[in-house]
Amino acid sequence: NAGVTQTPKFQVLKTGQSMTLQCAQDMNHEYMSWYRQDPGMGLRLIHYSVGAGITDQGEVPNGYNVSRSTTEDFPLRLLSAAPSQTSVYFCASVRTGSYNEQFFGPGTRLTVL
C-alpha cells in the first residue's frame, strides 16, 4: 500500500493563478479531508468528504473547492491564489471503526507570491 499520496511536494504560484493539489489513497477509505497548517495555528480543516459525491466545508473553506468523483481521489482546487493561502497542506483519510484513525499524506508546501 502506498497509503496517502500528495502531489506536488512544493509549489510556487503568483497571485491570481489557479491550481489543483492532488491527493490519493489506496486503502479504500470513505472519509478524506484537507487541512492547512500555518505556524502557531495547528491544523485547520478546509473541506472533508464522507464518500464519493459527498463533500462538506470545514473551518476555513473560503477560496478552496473540492470534489470527490472516486473513493481514491480527493483534489483540492485553489481558484485564484492569494498570499494568505501560503501554507502547508495535508490530506488525510480515515480508517473507520472504533478508533477512526487518520492517516496523513506527506504534505504540499505552497507559496503564493
Add this chain to the structure above:
Amino acid sequence: ELKVEQNPLFLSMQEGKNYTIYCNYSTTSDRLYWYRQDPGKSLESLFVLLSNGAVKQEGRLMASLDTKARLSTLHITAAVHDLSATYFCAVDASGTYKYIFGTGTRLKVLA
C-alpha cells in the same frame, strides 16, 4: 463550536526530566488523538483515547483522558533528545468526521 486548547505552546526541558502537556476541549467528543510531528514532516499517530479514564503508554510517553473535565494529558517521563518534536492533540466532534486540532506544543529536549 468545538475548540481545542493546548498548553504550553513551547516547552524546553532537560534530558531526564518529567513534564506534562495539557489538552482541553470545549464540547463532547467521542475520541481524543495525540500526534507527533517532526520538522518538515507529516503527522504520526501516537495515541487514540476513547473513554473516560483511558490511559495508554508507549515508551516514555503516557496519555490519559478525563472526559468529565474534557481534559487529556500527555506525560513525558525521563525525556530524551529524540522526543524533540511538536505534539498535537485533536478531537472529533461527536457524530461527525470533523477533526479539530490544538495549536500544538513544540518540545525541545536539551542534552
